[in-house]
Amino acid sequence: MRSFYLTDVGKVRDHNEDSVIIVENDEKSYLMAIADGMGGHSAGEVASSIAIKYLESQFLSSFKGMNKVDAVNWIRDSVDEINSLIFKYEDEHPESKGMGTTLVLAILTKDYLLFGNVGDSSGFVMKDGNLHKVTYDHTLVNLLVSAGELTKEEASVHPKKNVLMKALGATEEVDVDIFDCNMDITEILLSSDGLTGMLDREGIEKVLLGEGDIEEKVLKLIRKANNRGGTDNISVAYLVREEGEDK
Numbered sequence: 001m002r003s004f005y006l007t008d009v010g011k012v013r014d015h016n017e018d019s020v021i022i023v024e025n026d027e028k029s030y031l032m033a034i035a036d037g038m039g040g041h042s043a044g045e046v047a048s049s050i051a052i053k054y055l056e057s058q059f060l061s062s063f064k065g066m067n068k069v070d071a072v073n074w075i076r077d078s079v080d081e082i083n084s085l086i087f088k089y090e091d092e093h094p095e096s097k098g099m100g101t102t103l104v105l106a107i108l109t110k111d112y113l114l115f116g117n118v119g120d121s122s123g124f125v126m127k128d129g130n131l132h133k134v135t136y137d138h139t140l141v142n143l144l145v146s147a148g149e150l151t152k153e154e155a156s157v158h159p160k161k162n163v164l165m166k167a168l169g170a171t172e173e174v175d176v177d178i179f180d181c182n183m184d185i186t187e188i189l190l191s192s193d194g195l196t197g198m199l200d201r202e203g204i205e206k207v208l209l210g211e212g213d214i215e216e217k218v219l220k221l222i223r224k225a226n227n228r229g230g231t232d233n234i235s236v237a238y239l240v241r242e243e244g245e246d247k
Contacts, residue, residue, distance in 0.1 A: 011230030017044035039099030100169030126187035194232035
């Protein structure tokens with residue numbers, strides 16, 4: 001495996017509320033995760049950091065010998081615990097009230113690939129030279145598109161396109177979407193909406209299929225998002241399976 005991740009403040013925000021990680025455990029399994037925080041007084045940065053630090057710690061200490069069912073339960077339990085930790089922090093720091101974070105993660109083992117998602121950060125896979133979005137954005141406009149009340153084109157310019165319907169820290173109970181993916185993939189990409197808000201799927205795919213190593217491609221994605229306005233923090237986590245690896 002080859003992997004690289006990077007986060008950038010963008011061109012408009014004065015600080016970065018995203019957190020991102022790729023980590024490998026002793027069993028050669030991989031966790032990729034991005035959390036896009038929200039909330040004033042740097043509270044979004046705290047919420048996203050709580051999520052990523054918890055996932056890293058638990059993945060390295062407890063994610064061992066898990067079959068797919070165990071892994072699904074591990075994702076659900078982890079999301080529940082992160083949600084509780086965010087509310088606990090708010091109780092201890094009243095000035096942070098209202099903070100929260102999105103979360104998208106991927107777990108790749110030799111036997112399965114799972115995605116988990118809450119909010120509007122995105123997970124993609126590359127298969128047969130085509131980039132496919134795996135996750136579903138929990139936004140108001142996406143809900144309206146699904147209900148047939150908006151077209152995708154209308155949603156892309158809607159004044160409330162960034163209104164979230166789900167986030168960690170928003171409600172006492174949170175449901176995480178979990179996606180079980182075919183292992184016949186060559187690449188995994190996670191991003192915050194700072195990237196997908198500036199580049200569509202085709203634009204991201206073009207960069208990933210172009211020239212350059214993985215670091216150059218991640219940098220190019222961030223540069224393109226900034227060139228188109230960089231209105232939000234931009235985070236990317238990218239993993240490529242080497243040729244000849246079992247799929």
